[in-house]
Amino acid sequence: MDPPIINEGSFSAANPFSYTLAEIWPFAAAANGGGNGELGGGGLGLRMSSFTGLLEAAANSINESTLTEQSGRSGGGGGAGGGGGGNVGVRKRDMNSEDDFSKFVSTSDANDLDGSVAKRLKASQSKEVNGASKIEAESSSQTANKGTEQSSKPEPPKDYIHVRARRGQATDSHSLAERARREKISERMKILQDLVPGCNKVIGKALVLDEIINYIQSLQRQVEFLSMKLEAVNSRMNHPIETYPSKDKPGRWNRIYVDLKHSMFQPSNFGVVENLCHPKTGPRSTRSFKHHDYEKLCDTSEECLTDLYATIFLDALSGPCEDSCISVWSILRPIAFLRKLLAPSTFDTTGMIFGTQAPREYAQSEWLHMQRTLVLDPAAVFHYRRSILKCVIIIISSRIVCIIIV
Amino acid sequence: MTTRSSIIRTRFACRFLHSLRKLNQQEKTNSRRVKHAAYASMASAVGSKRAWSRAVLSKIRNRSLNRNLLKKKKRRSSEESEFGELRKLVPGGQVMNFYNLLDETADYINCLTSQVQVMKNILNLLST
Numbered sequence: 001m002d003p004p005i006i007n008e009g010s011f012s013a014a015n016p017f018s019y020t021l022a023e024i025w026p027f028a029a030a031a032n033g034g035g036n037g038e039l040g041g042g043g044l045g046l047r048m049s050s051f052t053g054l055l056e057a058a059a060n061s062i063n064e065s066t067l068t069e070q071s072g073r074s075g076g077g078g079g080a081g082g083g084g085g086g087n088v089g090v091r092k093r094d095m096n097s098e099d100d101f102s103k104f105v106s107t108s109d110a111n112d113l114d115g116s117v118a119k120r121l122k123a124s125q126s127k128e129v130n131g132a133s134k135i136e137a138e139s140s141s142q143t144a145n146k147g148t149e150q151s152s153k154p155e156p157p158k159d160y161i162h163v164r165a166r167r168g169q170a171t172d173s174h175s176l177a178e179r180a181r182r183e184k185i186s187e188r189m190k191i192l193q194d195l196v197p198g199c200n201k202v203i204g205k206a207l208v209l210d211e212i213i214n215y216i217q218s219l220q221r222q223v224e225f226l227s228m229k230l231e232a233v234n235s236r237m238n239h240p241i242e243t244y245p246s247k248d249k250p251g252r253w254n255r256i257y258v259d260l261k262h263s264m265f266q267p268s269n270f271g272v273v274e275n276l277c278h279p280k281t282g283p284r285s286t287r288s289f290k291h292h293d294y295e296k297l298c299d300t301s302e303e304c305l306t307d308l309y310a311t312i313f314l315d316a317l318s319g320p321c322e323d324s325c326i327s328v329w330s331i332l333r334p335i336a337f338l339r340k341l342l343a344p345s346t347f348d349t350t351g352m353i354f355g356t357q358a359p360r361e362y363a364q365s366e367w368l369h370m371q372r373t374l375v376l377d378p379a380a381v382f383h384y385r386r387s388i389l390k391c392v393i394i395i396i397s398s399r400i401v402c403i404i405i406v
Numbered sequence: 407m408t409t410r411s412s413i414i415r416t417r418f419a420c421r422f423l424h425s426l427r428k429l430n431q432q433e434k435t436n437s438r439r440v441k442h443a444a445y446a447s448m449a450s451a452v453g454s455k456r457a458w459s460r461a462v463l464s465k466i467r468n469r470s471l472n473r474n475l476l477k478k479k480k481r482r483s484s485e486e487s488e489f490g491e492l493r494k495l496v497p498g499g500q501v502m503n504f505y506n507l508l509d510e511t512a513d514y515i516n517c518l519t520s521q522v523q524v525m526k527n528i529l530n531l532l533s534t
Contacts, residue, residue, distance in 0.1 A: 181505070184505055185504065185505060185508065188505065188508035188509060188512070189508065191508075191512050192508060192511060192512050192515070195512055195515050195516065196515065209491075209492060212492065212511065212515075213491050213492055213495060215515065216492075216495045216496070216511070216514070216515060216518065217495065219515070219518040219519065219522055220495070220518070222522050223441065223444055223445070223518070223521060223522060223525065224437070224441055226444075226522065226525040226526060226529055227437050227438075227440035227441040227443075227444050227525070228437040228440070228441075229529055229533075230426065230440050230525065230528065230529055230532070231429075231435055231436065231437040231439075231440040233529065233532045233533050234426055234429060234430050234435065234440070234532070
């Protein structure tokens with residue numbers, strides 16, 4: 001508990017600036033003493049209220065007593081500052097309840113950098129007198145009339161809130177912290193307003209909150225509705241057409257696969273495949289589909305089929321949002337598809353797959369899109385890596401055998 | 407932000423389709439189960455970084471255990487009227503302070519929109 005005495009000779013309150021101690025501290029070590037001469041300078045008070053958040057250390061002394069900060073403010077030079085002196089007694093209580101109070105808030109009014117230098121010096125001095133006892137602090141609080149103010153600084157706090165107090169705004173701790181809190185909240189509210197459609201025009205916090213609540217409710221209701229629909233569709237798929245010999249693919253996926261296979265042999269069944277495309281992106285997907293896949297339908301090789309799979313699924317599932325993607329592998333597991341995916345491709349660390357060569361029929365952007373959206377099951381990646389490991393082991397063992405033979 | 411949301415979308419789609427397939431193999435299914443699956447897969451897609459996803463996951467994990475606890479909590483929170491609605495809507499919002507609540511709400515809205523989009527896509531694909 002030490003009184004940093006802060007006065008400034010060349011102070012004119014014409015343009016009130018606000019400095020936080022955050023800006024002041026870093027230079028405190030470099031600054032030497034000698035600011036005392038400015039103590040009585042022009043008799044112009046510099047208002048500075050600083051609070052430290054390290055309440056745990058000073059809790060015993062602060063919680064019981066009142067922390068009196070005396071702000072002598074005399075309207076000097078420009079005369080535009082607050083006239084007359086004001087004593088502000090702030091009782092700090094229950095400060096751990098608020099987050100914002102636990103941070104160091106300090107503002108001061110000054111008009112030029114010289115003022116800040118003076119403060120730096122004072123700050124460094126006050127740092128040195130840190131070990132002062134409580135009695136000293138009390139006695140200094142009695143002598144606080146000269147525009148001194150009192151603060152407890154066991155050590156320089158780490159977090160600061162930069163609060164700029166305009167003229168006419170209160171600068172005691174509660175209002176400062178409250179102002180900082182309000183600013184933070186309003187910032188968040190702006191982000192939320194950007195998220196919620198049609199919320200930008202609404203004015204007023206309560207109405208905005210109402211709008212946000214309505215939006216969340218509608219989204220949740222949509223999820224509920226969609227899950228109801230999905231449940232209905234899913235239960236309908238309980239009796240799949242078991243034509244493809246696999247236990248792993250019940251339901252609809254089988255049928256799609258079968259349809260595809262049939263359509264490959266009969267180009268007249270092309271419509272079946274087309275129906276799979278997403279209705280909203282219909283024109284785009286059908287166009288891209290027709291471009292390169294119509295000839296492929298006549299082709300019967302397995303590779304083309306799997307290729308087809310990828311395009312159709314990605315077209316259908318990516319839907320109106322460009323970057324929604326789907327794990328094709330998790331839905332259907334034809335072996336050829338896996339082979340196709342694994343053979344010419346490499347994985348990066350996240351398990352994303354990168355094709356090495358693009359077929360020429362694809363448009364560039366489309367192929368990129370596919371590459372972005374193809375995501376493999378972690379199990380498949382693991383399988384792939386295990387096979388690589390096996391190869392390496394075989395190679396090494398063969399080398400060892402060679403060495404032994406030689 | 408876009409990359410993150412796309413990653414979350416992928417993860418959500420993976421998990422949700424897996425759970426749909428599992429639900430398909432079971433005999434008894436209702437829409438509530440699908441909804442729970444959707445929320446659970448969303449929360450697990452987001453991971454434990456966010457408070458709301460943690461709340462959802464813990465709620466699912468010990469759903470039977472703390473039914474009584476939840477009732478008590480609700481009773482307490484209904485007393486404070488300020489932003490009670492928002493607290494009720496965002497999972498885990500009952501124990502947050504207001505600043506965190508707004509933060510979580512923003513993330514929650516993002517995730518919900520992507521969830522709705524992915525679910526719509528899946529439904530469209532299934533119902534054709």
